Amino acid sequence: MITVQLDKKKHNRDAFDCGVDALNNYLRVIAGQQSSRDNTRTFVLEDANVSESIIGFYTLTMTSFDLNALPEKLQKKHNNVKTGGLIARLAVDKRYVKQGFGEWLLIDALKKLLLASQIVAFPIIIVDAKEGVIQFYKKFGFAAFLDTPDKLFITLVDVRASLE
Numbered sequence: 001m002i003t004v005q006l007d008k009k010k011h012n013r014d015a016f017d018c019g020v021d022a023l024n025n026y027l028r029v030i031a032g033q034q035s036s037r038d039n040t041r042t043f044v045l046e047d048a049n050v051s052e053s054i055i056g057f058y059t060l061t062m063t064s065f066d067l068n069a070l071p072e073k074l075q076k077k078h079n080n081v082k083t084g085g086l087i088a089r090l091a092v093d094k095r096y097v098k099q100g101f102g103e104w105l106l107i108d109a110l111k112k113l114l115l116a117s118q119i120v121a122f123p124i125i126i127v128d129a130k131e132g133v134i135q136f137y138k139k140f141g142f143a144a145f146l147d148t149p150d151k152l153f154i155t156l157v158d159v160r161a162s163l164e
């Protein structure tokens with residue numbers, strides 16, 4: 001399985017339904033536009049049998065964060081750093097959930113950000129977890145920022161250790 005960049009001419013965005021309107025709408029209307037403006041990149045996992053059909057997608061970009069909201073040890077280590085990688089969206093179509101695709105997409109997103117960090121360094125990857133999915137990310141080693149329970153991060157050190 002591989003992810004490819006969202007192709008508005010090919011992928012059937014209208015048929016995608018993860019059960020969260022904001023995410024469906026983002027994929028349908030905003031993702032392609034944002035990518036063409038170099039603001040974000042969206043990658044989709046195609047159904048191997050019907051390549052227009054989207055199993056799931058994620059969107060990557062960078063974001064700023066408050067260093068003071070990280071554990072003290074990390075504050076010292078990353079003094080003056082303000083930017084991390086961001087998994088801005090991640091969703092699986094309802095027809096394909098509970099088959100391991102969410103996990104696969106998350107690992108794929110982490111691999112891509114790890115690769116990006118080898119060229120332009122950043123120490124953490126961040127995700128704003130929607131209600132009900134915090135445990136999904138915690139399962140893979142994400143921890144909450146000290147001031148925001150649904151804003152999660154994982155260090156590149158931990159990503160590297162678990163992927164390499």
Ligand SMILES: CC(C)(COP(=O)(O)OP(=O)(O)OC[C@H]1O[C@@H](n2cnc3c(N)ncnc32)[C@H](O)[C@@H]1OP(=O)(O)O)[C@@H](O)C(=O)NCCC(=O)NCCS
Pocket residue numbers: 018019020023089090091092093096097098099100101102103104128129130132133134135136139
């Ligand atoms: C959350 C989501 C991506 C999970 O996708 P999925 O393909 O069903 O997940 P997987 O089958 O790969 O599950 C991997 C593991 O995570 C667990 N998991 C899945 N969804 C979970 C959730 N919401 N909370 C806690 N754990 C969850 C599974 O039980 C599984 O654990 P196991 O390996 O011990 O059995 C999917 O349900 C989704 O797109 N939801 C709606 C959109 C959304 O809220 N996205 C997140 C935006 S921040």
